[in-house]
Amino acid sequence: xxxxxxxxxxxxxxxxxxxxxxxxxxxxxxxxxxxxxxxxxxxxxxxxxxxxxxxxxxxxxxxxxxxxxxxxxxxxxxxxxxxxxxxxxxxxxxxxxxxxxxxxxxxxxxxxxxxxxxxxxxxxxxxxxxxxxxxxxxxxxxxxxxxxxxxxxxxxxxxxxxxxxxxxxxxxxxxxxxxxxxxxxxxxxxxxxxxxxxxxxxxxxxxxxxxxxxxxxxxxxxxxxxxxxxxxxxxxxxxxxxxxxxxxxxxxxxxxxxxxxx
Numbered sequence: 628x629x630x631x632x633x634x635x636x637x638x639x640x641x642x643x644x645x646x647x648x649x650x651x652x653x654x655x656x657x658x659x660x661x662x663x664x665x666x667x668x669x670x671x672x673x674x675x676x677x678x679x680x681x682x683x684x685x686x687x688x689x690x691x692x693x694x695x696x697x698x699x700x701x702x703x704x705x706x707x708x709x710x711x712x713x714x715x716x717x718x719x720x721x722x723x724x725x726x727x728x729x730x731x732x733x734x735x736x737x738x739x740x741x742x743x744x745x746x747x748x749x750x751x752x753x754x755x756x757x758x759x760x761x762x763x764x765x766x767x768x769x770x771x772x773x774x775x776x777x778x779x780x781x782x783x784x785x786x787x788x789x790x791x792x793x794x795x796x797x798x799x800x801x802x803x804x805x806x807x808x809x810x811x812x813x814x815x816x817x818x819x820x821x822x823x824x825x826x827x828x829x830x831x832x833x834x835x836x837x838x839x840x841x842x843x844x845x846x847x848x849x850x851x852x853x854x855x856x857x858x859x860x861x862x863x864x865x866x867x868x869x870x871x872x873x874x875x876x877x878x879x880x881x882x883x884x885x886x887x888x889x
Contacts, residue, residue, distance in 0.1 A: 633774055634828075637762055637781040638821045641754060644785030645820070648792025649813025652806050655797065661864045667790030669870035672857040673877025674787040675754075675849045681885040682761060682780045683846035686772055687839040690764075705840035709847025713753060717855065720749055747795045747816040750856060753848030754784050755823025760841040762824070763831030767838065779888035783881040788817060 687702040694700065761780050764772035796813030800806055827845075831838055861870030 633778070634762055634766070637778050638758060638824045640778075640781040641758060641784040641788050641820045642817045644788035645751070645792040645817025646814045648789035648794075649796040649810050649816075651793040652796040652800050652809045652813065655793070662867070662869055664794070665861055665863070665867070665870040666873045667794060668857045668860040669873030670877035671787040671790055672853045672861070673874040673879070674783050674881040675853050675857075676874075677878045677881035677885070678757065678780055678783055679846035679849050681882060682776065682783075683757060683842045683849075686761075686764065687842035687846070690839045690842075701839035702843040705843030706847035706850075708840070709753065709844040709849075710851050711847075712844070713848045713851035713855075716749055716752070717851075720745055747791055747813075748819050750852045751788075751791070751817055751819045752823050753845055753852060754788070755820035756827045756841070757845035757849060758784060758820065759824030759827025760831055760838065760845050763828045764838055764842070766828070767831070775888040776885060779884040783884050784820075786880070787877065788820075792817065 684702055684706070687705065688698060691698040691701045758777075758781055761772055761777045765774055765777050792813045795816050796809045799809040799812055804812070827841065831841055861874070
């Protein structure tokens, strides 16, 4: 497989994960149980935390070693910028949290179904950036990023995108949306990932020195989603350890993928 085919596959694999997850609307019952939501959220959180550390922050630090005692600066600055970027998007883009029904963002008159789509779409942006920046690092010949390591990140994000696709399509069905349309909405919520990945690759290509900043930027953006959205979902309802267990499984799986395939 050529480099370009690898690149195309790596960008589209996470989108495929969302698509397969959205297809759950045809297979599962209408209402997703709270425990199922916790399993999905915990697993996704574990994958994103591990990916942020092994695939993004560690390579960012390694690429800044020439700065000596200030090698931390690109990773720290990019991380905080990623947090700030998602914070601004979260406060401005109207969206509806699937699990709580809570409305966030600027005042608007959008339908709830549209807001549900925007919620998952918003959280897919940092994942697309993460995939894009890792592949950009590989294309620029960065020694700390291999094609197999980049694909490991794509596969890990695709795995955690599976439940995200289900989380958007199934609640839409409970709100009266036809199964076929709910599937399309769930699938389209993931289209932002290959778009964000492509834009990131382009930017990294014309501004090579900012690659460590982009890596840590993606890490900060992903961890914002984990802390602001996924972890609170794990504490809903009656206390249980199921969220912690699924988080651990997601974290270990992503760590294994990154290390074994790098």
